[in-house]
Amino acid sequence: MFFASDNTGPVHPRVMEALMRANTGHVPSYGTDDLTRAAEARIREVFEAPEAAVYLVATGTTANALALACLTNPWDTVFCTPEAHVQVDECNAPEFYTGGAKLSLVGAADKMTPEALEAALTHHGSGDVHIAQSGPVSLTQVTENGRLYALDELRALCDVAQRHGSAVHLDGARFANAIAALGCTPAEMTWKLGVDAVSFGGTKNGLMGVEAVVLFDPARAREFELRRKRGAHLFSKHRYLAAQMLAYLEEGLWLEMAAQANAHGARLAEGLRSCAEVAFLYEPQANMIFATLPRRLHRKLQAAGAQYTLFGTLEGDADEPVRARFVCDWSVTGEQIDDFLRVLA
Template sequence: MNFTSDNIAGASPEILQAIVAGNGGVAAPYGMDPWTAEAEARLSDVFERDVAAVLVATGTGSNALALAALAPPGTAVFCHLEAHVIEDECGAPEFFTGGGKLVGIPGEGGKITPDGFEAALARFPRGIVRQVQPAALSLSQVTEAGTLYTPDEIRALCDMAHAAGVAVHMDGARFANAVAALDVAPADITWRAGVDVLSFGATKNGAIACEAITFFDPARAGDMLFRRKRGGHTVSKGRFLGTQMAAFLTDGHWLDLARHANRAARRLADGLAAVPGVRMPWPVQANEIFPILPAAVDDALKAAGGRYYPWTTRSLAAQDAPGAGERMVRLICAFDTADEAVDEFVAVAARAGAVQA
């Protein structure tokens, strides 16, 4: 009953097999191998246009390098105030951008609204020497609240950004879960909606360690290979990134993995929603759940071996905040989460809830 993260899962058998298959013989180093070329071609197929993709091993590296390509030193990067790039990456985006300023924007459910973005832009007018100048907007899809931006919401924010001379980055650590949940073409929530660069994540969804910095205008990739090398993110035996990403994208494997995680989360959410006293402040849209539990239910789950994180957030509406005797937690399902684990967790919660009721 471990729902701490989708990072706790191993790799999918198909990806492991691809790594083993690519292990024999010799291959050019530093991403010049045929598997990396195949991965880039498959990314172009997935997004229905020619893209430039640079593979790295970590999500933080992917986000930080992507933002560095969009935001010159000393400029502003806008993001949600609880986005991973501002809260959980130890200053890496600021470091890689050469002193870029991350500007957090509040918004319920982890989402930036056009009004919120407009207010943030107004705080950083162009030409005022005392302020950093706007350069990039970073959107998280899936958000840190487990919610999703629709294509129209992304398009509205991208239109505002581009009108203000601001490029758009998307942190897609759980991008596959978003595509599977929204049932849209990947292009519809990226370049067709105005996104310039996507940090396309595979690690949380069945890879060992692989992310693709994906430029929808290849000209924007510019010096990214040099940035990657200078930043210490160029893997010598790059074939093992290429094999992962190529297998991830073969025959829709990436979406099959994400659908499993999403289904497990829906099963878990539906079960918990029936427990007396449990509240869901946000809709469960992908593979993350943020229930507010009665303290007795939380205690019973922990005593039974349930593992998950307590959670605090500034993205809740005031009326939805945990009250006395309530605790907010985060639960995440992975590509290999078993129904039995979900059902056991729900059963423990239900027994504790029934006693409390």
């Protein structure tokens, strides 16, 4: 019963097989090999963006920080939500890689509204030498609380950013889950709406460890290459990143795994909903569930071996509701969910 995170699960067998196939002979290093070129070309096809600059990196933090660094001057501020991964989970990496740019928080939770962004950009403005200048907007899809921006919501946010001359970055650590849930194409969720750069995630969706940065303006390519090398994130044996990404995109494996994870999340949510003592904090929309359960149910579940994120302790009032996060990845089975729900019942 493993619901702690989608980055704790196993690598898909087809990805492991691709790594083994790549593990033969000698090939050029630092991303000049044929596998890397093929992976970059395939990502351009997936995004319908033949001119985009595409780069592979090993972690989501790297992808976010380097992408933002290419959109941000050191004297700028990045607009994001208070619960954005770049704000609460990356140890100031965006500030470090941008050379000291600030983060300005918009809204009160994990989703930004056009009205809040308009107010923030209007209030902040640019030009006064004494303040940080308005920089890019960073959005997360799926959000940190498991919610989705509808395409119209993203379009409205991009329109506000463009009116104020701000670029838009999309943190897509769970990009595939969003595409599977919305039933749209990557292009429809990004550059066709006005997104300038995407962190295209893979690690949370069945890969060993690779993300892609997609810059829709190829003029930013040279800067990214220099920042990646200077930041010590240019892999020499790049083929092992590329082999994962190629397997991920082959025959729609990335969407297959995301759809499985979303379906597992929906099944788990349905079971949790049947328990009157469970209260959802947000309506589940992808593969993450945030809910409160009485402490005694947490004790019972964890004693039975259930693994998930508990925002609190098992010590205290048995009837007190305690917040938790449950995440399903592609490898979760129906049997695991059924076992969890039997314990809950």
